[in-house]
Amino acid sequence: MCEDCGCGDPALVPVEVQESLLAGNDRVARHNREHFLEHGVLALNLMGSPGSGKTALLEATARAHTGLRIAAVSGDLATDRDARRLEAAGIPARSITTGSACHLDAEMVHHALHHQALAGLDVFVVENVGNLVCPAVYDLGQNANVVVLSVTEGEDKPLKYPVMFRKADLVVLTKIDLLPHLDVSRAAIEDALARTMPEPAVIALSAKTGEGVERWVAWLAARHAGLAAGTAAAGS
Numbered sequence: 210m211c212e213d214c215g216c217g218d219p220a221l222v223p224v225e226v227q228e229s230l231l232a233g234n235d236r237v238a239r240h241n242r243e244h245f246l247e248h249g250v251l252a253l254n255l256m257g258s259p260g261s262g263k264t265a266l267l268e269a270t271a272r273a274h275t276g277l278r279i280a281a282v283s284g285d286l287a288t289d290r291d292a293r294r295l296e297a298a299g300i301p302a303r304s305i306t307t308g309s310a311c312h313l314d315a316e317m318v319h320h321a322l323h324h325q326a327l328a329g330l331d332v333f334v335v336e337n338v339g340n341l342v343c344p345a346v347y348d349l350g351q352n353a354n355v356v357v358l359s360v361t362e363g364e365d366k367p368l369k370y371p372v373m374f375r376k377a378d379l380v381v382l383t384k385i386d387l388l389p390h391l392d393v394s395r396a397a398i399e400d401a402l403a404r405t406m407p408e409p410a411v412i413a414l415s416a417k418t419g420e421g422v423e424r425w426v427a428w429l430a431a432r433h434a435g436l437a438a439g440t441a442a443a444g445s
Contacts, residue, residue, distance in 0.1 A: 235348055267281060284338040
């Protein structure tokens with residue numbers, strides 16, 4: 210059970226306490242956002258279920274030789290395995306071990322930034338704890354929310370966990386190489402996303418085969434370029 214947000218359990222965390230916690234979190238998130246904007250860094254909150262393919266997506270991004278300079282922090286309850294995988298792929302990464310907390314918050318990210326220089330980076334990825342509920346509640350100071358959804362999770366996840374997908378700027382539909390072996394319809398998944406996301410945006414890919422990875426890389430580059438243009442306009 211998450212001791213910060215209560216996971217919807219009012220007996221554990223009363224509503225007024227939760228609102229106070231979120232207010233404090235939002236103050237730190239604004240501070241994080243200032244850091245990212247100051248350095249022209251595109252900050253992503255990368256969310257999804259355990260096993261959806263978040264780490265594999267970042268590994269595929271590194272293999273694509275995007276030219277983007279990427280660093281990350283990886284949240285996990287008990288290990289630093291994902292961070293070590295990212296380091297092995299060539300992405301500087303640190304682990305945030307949360308213990309019992311089922312999400313990262315802005316303070317955890319701020320502490321991690323003390324150990325990660327933003328100067329010279331293009332993209333900073335916060336790989337959140339595997340969970341389709343709590344991570345969507347907490348602002349980390351990110352520029353965009355990316356939700357990783359695997360075809361192996363079935364067709365109804367966007368409808369069952371709508372808050373996560375309503376807040377997504379992009380959904381990356383992963384493991385599409387497995388579709389021939391599953392009784393799952395990609396069209397049905399995308400229909401569920403269209404009914405959940407305010408502005409549906411989906412990129413389907415396979416981190417294993419590389420199919421679709423170029424579209425993901427192009428999205429990253431476009432978002433970073435848009436951030437840089439916006440920063441320049443604000444400073445003029």
